[in-house]
Amino acid sequence: MIETWRWYGEFDPITLAEVAQTGASGIVTALHAIPYGEIWSSEAVAARKSAVEAAGFVWSVVESLPVHERIKTGDGDLSGLFANYRQSMANLAAQGIRTICYNFMPLLDWTRTDLAAPVAGGATCLRFEATHMAAFEIHMLGRQAAEDDYSDEVRVRAAAWFQQATETERDKLLSSIMAGMPGAFDRYDIPGLRKALAGYDGIDRDALRANYARFLSEVVPAAEDLGIRLCVHPDDPPRDILGLPRIVSTGADLDWILTAQDSPANGVTLCSGSLGAHPGNDVPAIAAQVAGRIHFAHLRNVRKEPDGSFEEAAHLEGDTDMVALLRVLLGEEARRRAAGRADDAIPFRPDHGHHMLSDHDRDFVPGYPLIGRLRGLAELRGVIRGIGHV
Structure with a gap:
């Protein structure tokens, strides 16, 4: 497997010189300053590639080439947006960059309610707290029908939290939910979010699937x-939120996607954390199910709770059997080698890490500290080496 590291370019306080000390050989990055829907020019792609290679790395994976919101809603004449996406792919391929991760999550990217939840020993992690999400949807956003999405117990706790929460705590919750990805994307206040959600009125799961099928x-x-491998990232969290359907959350969803365009170019980013947050998902089994179309892997772990809450666990802890998952991925690599496939090695990155030790003295992109991810990479590296010697 190819060890990679996510780097946010000009938005990342971690330098490539620091990344070099992790031992990773590949960089996962994107042109985050370019607004969604615009073309990634040949010059901009070449400049980013040059910076990556000058630091001794290979630009292994693009994460992400964003899908414009109008494509997700099917709004108006989309020919220009599709043409721009294809041109961006062509400009990447011309530089030899041929693996592109993207997602089809409506409106928001990954969503958490707490960016610094405490864990044992003084570290912090990303957390999705069902009570706080319910409080946000029902009492702060005032979304109709939101109460139907939560149990009686969660609704009672949500009302109590909202009643005692200070304005600062409510603002912090909104900020956490909006944290998502750095770069050229929208962060909403409450009125802005209501307006944006209105753009999805009438778009249910079937309609969103139809729009996704059109994109594919x-x-x-x-x-x-172009010789490019597209790989969709699962929904994070893998559940409907804000009344918006999520359609990349389960093994059945992935089967539908891969069948919609039955091509090696249409693949999966196997994210063990996103899939692992769904109570019905067996992540190693899903990986085995779609193994031949895994073009990229995010390896992290989560610990789920009965009410739908979850938080980031250490990479070898949590609810997903990481050793079993790595056996699946390494087995797939062996099958590819035996078949003579040129893409036998699967790039992976240690996804999300605990904020720990001297990381507390620096600001990082939420979920992407230096030491916490380095710990994860070291643990995963050890498991991979160990499996290889069995």
Whole structure:
């Protein structure tokens, strides 16, 4: 497997010189300053690649080439947006960059309610707290029908939290939910979020699937021609939130996606954390199910709670059997080698880490500290080496 490290370019306080000390050989990055829907120019792609290679790395994976919100809603004439996406892919392929991670999450990217939840020993982690999300949806956002999405127990706790929460605590909750990805994307206040959600009125799971199928039909053939492997990232969390459908959350969802365009160019980013937050998902089993179309892997772990809450666990802890998952991925690599596939090695990165030790003295992109991810990479590296010697 190819060890990679996510780097946010000009938005990342971690330097490539520091990343070099982790032992990773590949960089996972994107042109975060370019607004969604605009073309990634040849010059901008070449400049980022040059910076990565000058530091001694390979630009292994693009994460992410964003899908514009109008494509997700199917709003208006989309020909220009599809053309721009294809041109960005062509400009990446011209530089030899051929693995592109993306997601199809409506409106918001990954969503958490707490960016610094305490864990044992003084570290902190990302957390999704069902009570706080319910308080946000029901009492702060005032979304109709939100009460139907939560149990009686969660609704009671949510009302109590909202009643005692200070304005500062409510603002912090909104900020956490909006944290998502750095770069050129929208962060909303409450009125802005209500307006943005209105753009999804009438779009249910079937409608969103139809819009996704259209996107795939527009870009996968071009990816085939360019030798590009697209790999969709699962929903995070893998559940409907804010009344918006999530359609990349389960093994059945992935089966539908891979069948919609049955091509090696249409693949999966196997994110063990996102899939692992769904109570019905067996992550190693899902990995085995889609193994031949895994083009990239995010390895992290979560610990789930009965009410739908979850938090980031250490990479070898939590609810997913990481050793079993790595056996699946390494077995797939062996099958690819035996078949003579050129893409036998799967790039992976240690996803999300605990904020720990001297990381507390620096600001980082939420979920992406230096030492916490280095710990995860070291643990994963050890398991991979160990499996290889069994």
